[in-house]
C-alpha cells in the first residue's frame with residue numbers, strides 16, 4: 500500500500516510507448532490518478548472495445564426515478580451493471596439481448612491489474628467492466644459505488660478520448676469535491692478508506708479527439724460478485 504502523505508506526488512515511471520514520464524497524483528490516502536498509464540494499451544483496448552460493442556452495443560438506461568441517463572452504457576465480464584425502474588444492480592445477462600455479457604477482454608483485466616498494483620492494491624480480480632460513453636453534454640451525477648458484494652477491492656477507472664472533469668468528493672454527497680481533469684490514457688484507482696467516496700463527471704465539453712472523435716470512453720472495472 501502507498502503510504503505517502505496527501506498531495507500530488509511524482510514517480511519516475513515511463514509508462515507510455517513514447518517514453519513520456521507517467522505521473523502519479525494522490526487524491527486521497529488510497530486514491531490515485533496514474534497519468535497516461537493506459538497509453539501503451541490503447542490499440543489493444545480499442546480493438547477489444549470494438550468486438551465487445553458488437554455483442555453489447557451502448558444503450559441509454561433508465562434510472563429508478565424514470566430519467567434516461569445521458570451516458571451510453573455497456574458491460575463486459577461475468578457481471579454487468581444495469582439500471583431500470585426497479586433499481587440499480589448487477590446482472591449476468593444483458594437485459595437487451597438476454598445473453599451473457601461479452602467476456603472481459605484480457606487486455607482490460609491486465610491493464611486494470613497493473614494499475615491497481617501500481618496504486619498499492621495487489622491481486623485485483625475484476626469480474627465486471629462497465630463501459631461508459633460520453634457524447635458532448637453527457638454527465639454523471641455524484642454517486643457512490645455501492646452495488647458490489649464487497650468494498651474491499653478497489654475501483655479502476657480508465658479514460659480514453661475527449662478530456663473530462665472528474666469530481667472526487669467525500670463520504671457525504673454534500674462534501675466538497677476535488678476537480679480532477681482526466682485525459683486520454685489516464686487511470687484513476689481508489690479503494691480502501693477511499694472506496695466509498697462520492698464521484699461524478701461534469702458535462703462533457705465539445706471537442707474532437709484525434710483517435711476517438713467527439714466522445715469520451717470510460718472503463719470502470721470492479722469486483723462485483
Ligand SMILES: O=C(O)CCC(=O)C(=O)O
Nearest residue numbers: 629631656699700717719
Ligand atoms: O466516467 C468516469 O470517469 C466515471 C464513471 C463512474 O463514476 C461510474 O461508472 O461509476
